[in-house]
Structure formats: C-alpha cells, structure tokens
Amino acid sequence: MSANAATPREHLAHQLAEAVAEALRTDLTRQARALLVVSGGSTPVPFFAALAHQELAWDRVDITLADERWVAEDATDSNARLVREHLLVGKAQQARFIPLTTGHSTPEEGVEEVAGRLEQLTWPASVVILGMGGDGHTASLFPDSRELSLALATDATVVAVRTPSQPQARITLSAERLHHALRHVLHISGDDKRTVLGRAMSGDDVRELPIRAFLSCPLAIYWAP
Numbered sequence: 386m387s388a389n390a391a392t393p394r395e396h397l398a399h400q401l402a403e404a405v406a407e408a409l410r411t412d413l414t415r416q417a418r419a420l421l422v423v424s425g426g427s428t429p430v431p432f433f434a435a436l437a438h439q440e441l442a443w444d445r446v447d448i449t450l451a452d453e454r455w456v457a458e459d460a461t462d463s464n465a466r467l468v469r470e471h472l473l474v475g476k477a478q479q480a481r482f483i484p485l486t487t488g489h490s491t492p493e494e495g496v497e498e499v500a501g502r503l504e505q506l507t508w509p510a511s512v513v514i515l516g517m518g519g520d521g522h523t524a525s526l527f528p529d530s531r532e533l534s535l536a537l538a539t540d541a542t543v544v545a546v547r548t549p550s551q552p553q554a555r556i557t558l559s560a561e562r563l564h565h566a567l568r569h570v571l572h573i574s575g576d577d578k579r580t581v582l583g584r585a586m587s588g589d590d591v592r593e594l595p596i597r598a599f600l601s602c603p604l605a606i607y608w609a610p
C-alpha cells in the first residue's frame with residue numbers, strides 16, 4: 386500500500402497507477418512506443434494524479450481516450466481537459482496526447498480525421514482502462530445510443546454517437562478497437578456500480594448492459610467502496 390493512500394479509492398488509484406506504469410515499462414522494453422487508452426468521468430482523477438508521478442519513459446508513451454464529448458477542448462466536460470489537467474502533469478507531461486475531437490462542428494464530420502490519427506498509433510494498446518456508468522455503459526457505448534449496434538459490430542476505429550440520455554454528441558472508440566489491447570481494466574467504485582457489474586456478469590445481452598462486451602477480454606476489475 387502506498388503510504389499516502391488515505392482512502393480505499395485513493396489506495397485503489399495508486400495500485401492501478403503502479404500496475405499501468407509497470408505494463409508500459411514492460412512493453413517499452415520491446416517496442417519503440419506504447420499506447421495507453423484512458424476513460425473520462427470522475428473516477429479516474431486520483432488514478433491520473435498517481436500515474437502522472439510514475440517513473441517511466443513518458444516521451445515514448447501515447448495517450449488517448451476511450452471516448453469524448455463533442456465539446457471544445459477547454460470545456461468543463463471535456464475528457465481531453467481532464468487528461469491535460471490531471472494526467473499530463475509531473476513526469477507524464479512528456480507523453481504525447483491524441484485527442485478525439487477536431488475543428489468540425491459535429492462528430493460525424495470529424496470521425497474520419499480522428500480515425501486517421503488513431504491509426505498512426507502503436508496497436509495493440511498496452512492498456513485500455515474502462516469506466517462504467519450506472520446504466521452499464523462503457524466508453525460511449527450507451528444502452529440507448531442510436532449507433533450502439535454499429536459501434537459494437539464495426540471494424541471502424543471510431544464511431545460518432547447520438548444518445549437521447551446524454552446532452553452532447555459524442556465520439557467513441559468502437560468495441561473492436563477497444564478490444565485491441567494487451568490488457569483491459571475496469572476501474573469503478575461504489576456499491577451501485579458493484580451491483581450493476583454483478584448484473585452484467587449474470588447475463589449476456591450486450592445491448593442491455595454494454596460493459597458485457599468486455600467481460601471476457603479478460604478484464605481486471607479495480608473496485609473500491
């Protein structure tokens with residue numbers, strides 16, 4: 386346990402940061418660059434803070450997102466902003482960040498440019514870290530996304546999604562692209578999410594709880610109360 390991990394969630398964040406840093410170090414011994422795919426939302430903030438201070442060859446690491454809201458990069462709900470403020474600091478500021486938005490006004494217009502950027506990176510990713518919402522969504526694969534079937538089935542890299550339950554248009558890595566990693570992690574906290582994960586594990590309908598698309602990756606579950 387890290388000496389400064391005050392709460393179970395902070396302790397978990399430190400454990401995850403150590404595991405992710407070790408995975409990146411391992412992959413960098415045999416390849417020139419390594420790719421880390423992170424999620425947005427509130428859960429990753431202490432993990433980002435812990436990871437940013439890990440010793441590794443950050444100048445050989447690429448970081449991108451599992452998904453993004455189609456908002457300006459400085460908007461308060463931008464995942465890019467979250468990454469810049471909490472992860473691309475300290476030692477990790479030498480990493481290269483690849484955002485999922487463009488200057489286009491819609492994700493449908495920007496999707497091709499973003500796919501082009503992502504295809505330049507080193508796949509499979511070293512680690513894909515997923516979050517999960519109370520509705521069983523992960524990345525921007527929401528149960529009510531109009532493009533859910535497409536995003537679950539396509540071999541395209543990214544998909545523009547419109548989701549009635551969400552205020553913003555979004556862009557998400559497709560399920561296939563999210564699968565394209567050496568390691569998968571689900572980082573969640575709280576009893577509500579534990580209950581949702583339990584439901585997800587006891588059924589098969591991916592459209593009902595899209596996190597099910599990743600349960601057999603295999604998926605390392607990092608959970609704290």
Ligand SMILES: O=C(O)[C@H](O)[C@@H](O)[C@H](O)[C@H](O)COP(=O)(O)O
Nearest residue numbers: 425426427428516517518523524
């Ligand atoms: O919000 C995002 O950017 C991600 O799209 C989303 O998949 C996130 O990982 C979950 O919604 C969990 O979010 P919390 O960590 O805020 O609960």
